[in-house]
Amino acid sequence: METNPSSSKTDRKTVERNRRNQMKALYSELGSHLPHQSTKEVMSLPDQLHEAANYIKKLQIKLEKMTDKKAKLMGLQRLNIRGSVGKEMEFKVPVLEIHEIGSAIEVVLITGLDNQLMFKETLRLLHEEGAEVVNASYYALDDRVFHSIHTKVEDSALVSATSKISMRLKKFFNQANAM
Numbered sequence: 001m002e003t004n005p006s007s008s009k010t011d012r013k014t015v016e017r018n019r020r021n022q023m024k025a026l027y028s029e030l031g032s033h034l035p036h037q038s039t040k041e042v043m044s045l046p047d048q049l050h051e052a053a054n055y056i057k058k059l060q061i062k063l064e065k066m067t068d069k070k071a072k073l074m075g076l077q078r079l080n081i082r083g084s085v086g087k088e089m090e091f092k093v094p095v096l097e098i099h100e101i102g103s104a105i106e107v108v109l110i111t112g113l114d115n116q117l118m119f120k121e122t123l124r125l126l127h128e129e130g131a132e133v134v135n136a137s138y139y140a141l142d143d144r145v146f147h148s149i150h151t152k153v154e155d156s157a158l159v160s161a162t163s164k165i166s167m168r169l170k171k172f173f174n175q176a177n178a179m
Contacts, residue, residue, distance in 0.1 A: 094118055096173040100162045103154070105131060107169065109147040113140070118176055119147050125172055126151055129165045 031048050034055055043051065095110040107126070111118050119138070126133060131151040139146045153161045 107149040
């Protein structure tokens, strides 16, 4: 069985030409995903690859910042510690945030799915102190529940009333976490 050397050489040339055309198309597609430069000059291939790598890094940083901002806006408080193996472990403790805004108090409570009693007790305590609950909502995400309670305090001694409510909520929260 004899093979024609010129036929084999032609096949290799065809395969190589197809590979180059495919790579050219892929580089072109990569370049089309990059933000357009103001100059009309054509960038060399290594420059295109360098630009693509930098752009991807910038996008990763932007994604991390936006993820952090989203978590912050949702009231997500994570306590991270490095374990002995170097892995990051997340502790799931209830979190309480109290924001006093004039005659209003906003309470953000983050609990686990198994700890809904804290939400009920927080509402009870607010009612006992004479705070009117204007809005209460929750959002469940994975094994956490984010509660948001907006109240209005109608008391002549407004500053002392909101401070007293805040102190009672913090005291209740600390006692509940100590158990």
